Amino acid sequence: MEHHKTLDESQIENLFAFVKSHYVEYYDIQLELVDHLANDIEHMLSEDDQLDFESAKTKAFKKFGIYGFSDIVTKKENAVTYEFFKEAFYQTFMHFKNPLIYIFLLFFFIVSKYIPFIYWAIGYNLLLFIGIAVLDFLIKKREKKTNKIYLRDHIVTTQGISICSTLIIIVHSFFLNGPFELFSWLGEYRHYLYSFIAAFLLFFMWVSCIQLPRTFRLSSYRLKQD
């Protein structure tokens, strides 16, 4: 048997560049894939003296199939995103145990009852949008400081923003396309619905953009390295 070959620093760096060039931008996935490729290449080089590093690298990469690394990244993003939303909805509903939410509900109820719908709906949406924009700016600013992006942390910090802006747009266009015709059959009860949606959106935004990014389980190994 041949003796075991070990890749040197520059070859490891080469692998990092290789993985990055295949659109893996998250550091945690990069390091896992680099280690995997390195193990495989070392194994191949030890078994075959004729083989050089570059051809072994190509061989090792081929084993990842036609989707290469992108499938791994997308599937992980999806898994973490799903986990995040489940938690965000759960936490938002948990807030209905919080007395504060009833103050908001009452406030939105009064607003929706006494201010013409179109005014308060636009005003409310505008406020939420400004809130989202400010949060987005703050998060982007913070993420630029570190050049290592961890998949889990990235999703936890940015996913709230993207879902909230989508939700606001949906609710906004849905309501402004004739809310009164749509819910007129509810009569006076429609104000309960409006205030519930308004309070829910506000608390969902709070949970997914501010609370969860602070408390959600981040990449467990991050602190050990950085």
Next chain:
Amino acid sequence: MSNQKLFKGSLQTIILKLLERNAKMYGYEMVQHVKQLTNEELNITEGALYPALHKLESEGFVEVEVLKVGNRMRKYYSLTKSGVTETSDRIGEMSRFLETMEQLITSKTKLA
């Protein structure tokens, strides 16, 4: 080759079982292990292994530790508490399934 399809569905169970036996493993090690255990009959494909591992991680059944090995970082996976219970559940499920398949394949009685 024809084994691959059947194998893919049980990948998570196999990963859990490997971790139960070895406490702490990294991806490449798992591929090699399965190759050895099955005399190269079965191959875990890299493109399937990592998504399965990441899914188990996000479900909280396995946890990750990164250690420096030589001149690079290595990600080790190990079972969590809930992962241990999950493993025995899934192994039970799988053996029941295999038993049923066995019965189905070897059964000689014809249904009237």
